[in-house]
Amino acid sequence: xxxxxxxxxxxxxxxxxxxxxxxxxxxxxxxxxxxxxxxxxxxxxxxxxxxxxxxxxxxxxxxxxxxxxxxxxxxxxxxxxxxxxxxxxxxxxxxxxxxxxxxxxxxxxxxxxxxxxxxxxxxxxxxxxxxxxxxxxxxxxxxxxxxxxxxxxxxxxxxxx
Amino acid sequence: xxxxxxxxxxxxxxxxxxxxxxxxxxxxxxxxxxxxxxxxxxxxxxxxxxxxxxxxxxxxxxxxxxxxxxxxxxxxxxxxxxxxxxxxxxxxxxxxxxxxxxxxxxxxxxxxxxxxxxxxxxxxxxxxxxxxxxxxxxxxxxxxxxxxxxxxxxxxxxxxxxxxxxxxxxxxxxxxxxxxxxxxxxxxxxxxxxxxxxxxxxxxxxxxxxxxxxxxxxxxxxxxxxxxxxxxxxxxxxxxxxxxxxxxxxxxxxxxxxxxxxxxxxxxxxxxxxxxxxxxxxxxxxxxxxxxxxxxxxxxxxxxxxxxxxxxxxxxxxxxxxxxxxxxxxxxxxxxxxxxxxxxxxxxxxxxxxxxxxxxxxxxxxxxxxxxxxxxxxxxxxxxxxxxxxxxxxxxxxxxxxxxxxxxxxxxxxx
Numbered sequence: 374x375x376x377x378x379x380x381x382x383x384x385x386x387x388x389x390x391x392x393x394x395x396x397x398x399x400x401x402x403x404x405x406x407x408x409x410x411x412x413x414x415x416x417x418x419x420x421x422x423x424x425x426x427x428x429x430x431x432x433x434x435x436x437x438x439x440x441x442x443x444x445x446x447x448x449x450x451x452x453x454x455x456x457x458x459x460x461x462x463x464x465x466x467x468x469x470x471x472x473x474x475x476x477x478x479x480x481x482x483x484x485x486x487x488x489x490x491x492x493x494x495x496x497x498x499x500x501x502x503x504x505x506x507x508x509x510x511x512x513x514x515x516x517x518x519x520x521x522x523x524x525x526x527x528x529x530x531x532x533x534x
Numbered sequence: 535x536x537x538x539x540x541x542x543x544x545x546x547x548x549x550x551x552x553x554x555x556x557x558x559x560x561x562x563x564x565x566x567x568x569x570x571x572x573x574x575x576x577x578x579x580x581x582x583x584x585x586x587x588x589x590x591x592x593x594x595x596x597x598x599x600x601x602x603x604x605x606x607x608x609x610x611x612x613x614x615x616x617x618x619x620x621x622x623x624x625x626x627x628x629x630x631x632x633x634x635x636x637x638x639x640x641x642x643x644x645x646x647x648x649x650x651x652x653x654x655x656x657x658x659x660x661x662x663x664x665x666x667x668x669x670x671x672x673x674x675x676x677x678x679x680x681x682x683x684x685x686x687x688x689x690x691x692x693x694x695x696x697x698x699x700x701x702x703x704x705x706x707x708x709x710x711x712x713x714x715x716x717x718x719x720x721x722x723x724x725x726x727x728x729x730x731x732x733x734x735x736x737x738x739x740x741x742x743x744x745x746x747x748x749x750x751x752x753x754x755x756x757x758x759x760x761x762x763x764x765x766x767x768x769x770x771x772x773x774x775x776x777x778x779x780x781x782x783x784x785x786x787x788x789x790x791x792x793x794x795x796x797x798x799x800x801x802x803x804x805x806x807x808x809x810x811x812x813x814x815x816x817x818x819x820x821x822x823x824x825x826x827x828x829x830x831x832x833x834x835x836x837x838x839x840x841x842x843x844x845x846x847x848x849x850x851x852x853x854x855x856x857x858x859x860x861x862x863x864x865x866x867x868x869x870x871x872x873x874x875x876x877x878x879x880x881x882x883x884x885x886x887x888x889x890x891x892x893x894x895x896x897x898x899x900x901x902x903x904x905x906x907x908x909x910x911x912x913x914x915x916x917x918x919x920x921x922x923x924x925x926x927x928x929x930x931x932x933x934x935x936x937x938x939x940x941x942x943x944x945x946x947x948x949x
Contacts, residue, residue: 418889422629423726429880431724432889435882439812446808451755453895461656525731525860528897530889 379468384437387505388480390512395461395482398533403448406533407441411508416441416518418534421523422501432530444533450470454531460485474507475515482519484534486527497523497534536948538562542912543949549940550922555911556949557735563856569947571597571853574699576685576692576706578850579603579613581792581864583689583724584630589649591638592630594862595852596693596836601682602626603691606649613682613693614651618642618826625679625774637857646850651679656876665848688718690848691868698812706833707773713781713831716822717841721869725879728863730888734900736835736851736859737943742780742896743832744935745848746770747919755891768828770935771926775942778926778935784827815885818844832935834942842892844875845882857904861897863887 394409396402410416410499418432435441466480479502486496499521506515537543538561544551556562566828572575577596584592585605592603593616600616602625618625618640619620625640625647637654639646646655653674661667687700692702703711732739746768769780810816818827821844831839838849850862863886867879886893907913917940920932924941927934943949 381852420726420728423728428724428726430883430887431880432728432887434880434884437812437814440815440884442811443815446811447755447891450808453754454898469714483787503925520858525729526888527731528733528888528901529730529894531894 379471380531381475383471386512387468387476390505390514391463391466391478391480391501394514395463399459399461401458403445403532406445407438410438410441410514410517411506412438414438414514415518416514416517416522416533417517418530421520421522422524424518426518432526433533437445441533448531452531454529455488455489457486457532458531460487460493463501476503476505476512478503479503482534485521494527495523496527497521497530499523536565538565540911541949543944544914547914548919548922549924549937549944551914552917552940553912553914556716557737557907559749560856563853565947566853567599569573571599572695573946574694574696575835575946576702576833577698577745577835578833578848579682579684579691579693581689581722581724581848581866582611582644582686582691583722583866584864585611585691587632589633589636590631591626591633591649593626593628594850596682596695597947598853599695600624601693602638603684603693604633604638604649609784610761611684611686611691612650613684613691614647614679615682617680618645619653620645620656647679651681653679656859666804672802688715689722690714690718692837705774707777709771709779710773710777710831710833713829714823714833714839717829717831717839717846722846722866723869723871725865725867725876725883727865728887730861730863730897731854731858732861732897732900733858734897734904735857736853737939739830739851739859739861739896740834741936742899743830743838744780744939745933746780746930746935747784747933749930752895753892755885766930768930769926769928770930770932772924772935772938773947775924775938778830778832778938780828780830780930780935781826782828782930783825791945813880816843818882819875821875834939841880842884842886843882843883844878846879847886854857861888 397406416435418433419431423430461482461484463480463482464493469477469479481500484497485493487493501521502518504516505512540555542553579594580592588605588607590605594601601613602616604611606612616624616626620643623640623642625638636649644657647653659668685692687702753754766782771779771894827843829841836851840847846866847862852860865883867876885891917933917936920927920934924937925934
């Protein structure tokens, strides 16, 4: 399907999903973050070098909504890290294909991280490659891969991208 | 003694107290590059499987010296400093790849070397139309790359700059080599890499990997779900002072040890309060006959090799400055893994690496220390858990391995 045939309404809906997702993380509303995904899903944060070498190792790799919830439970109650906030800038969202209720989308992102010292740094830059489906009328991520160029992670990664 | 003036080791401290300036001095850092990394130590370079074919190469470091590992046309492995013998330019600019013709050519003036680092080609060596050219007595054999002595130990490649370094197995010691062979018992399959940049001195991380005391106290995920507690059956072993092995078996706690932990009212014991929504994360397989579920093997100065549940990885420590190092993780499984076991590994990689539920804090703890020691370099830490000797033990409530690290460090550094 060519981009001309994709309705403005669908484009708007997809962009809303992408924006709501990043705002959820940036607003520290992480308990609601798993709800952007279907029950069975695949969420990966994977270095570009692995992706290009066809190596499967990811920094975060969740294949169920339960695993996404466990990420947040660990972040809130188990893991130790300094106070930090993300600010996502996303751009260039592009619908690559539409097949029934399955939409493939790619977009760019940059995540700035700010810690208690007050300095904001470019923390992680890459692209999202998504498979989005409609579930009970609502668009959700069936697959979301954050393929990152910034292949040296500063200190650690605890908040999802 | 060759100790910098600012580095005042307390009298009789032996290996139980370390002055903080050892973590925060450019002078110490430079001496380490000279005495450790250019001295009689074996440094992790790569898994042999990262160089699968003739012509394969990988760029890495020994300390902060850039080094390239290659697989020659004779199928042997070689390593050399990544610096053209001509005018010092970096020759290999990719992280890894394959040289189709087996040559490694500097882009600056196209001096060409083979996989061994021997010089083969110099453009315009005899000049152009009778003009220019190198002197007639110029001998290419005298102008190869600075070579690294290489050892392939059961599929793990190590390099050393020193002819004084003992053979790799003697360097490791009996237990370290046993545990390395235990993991490298059959052909491995590389599953990926991650890299972490940590704003701390590399030795804080070395200490961390020899410190079973912190494991159940800092890493709460680990403990909360019963993957590891200090009360588990395990052992801490020292080989040749600064190498070590920690191992533990899950599900082997003694009741009395557990009772003692409860008395201490540790954060650790929030067991059961937070159940996993998806317990498949911890549904592993017992893949070693010995029942050991955790091995942290530390080969000073640059390698940590680990088995945590079904995760297997090399962690390479690369110092960048007195207060920064890079940690390169290489994850692997075995070539004969079933699809099920491979998926278990991929899922359990959530436990380790920069975003690992039970390893992300190790970078954090390094920075916690570095942030706090920028002044008061003469002050020291306290390393006395389980006594004052540099020795292993049949339990995990000890800092004996850290004492071993400093004993070996002071000796090799002549501090």
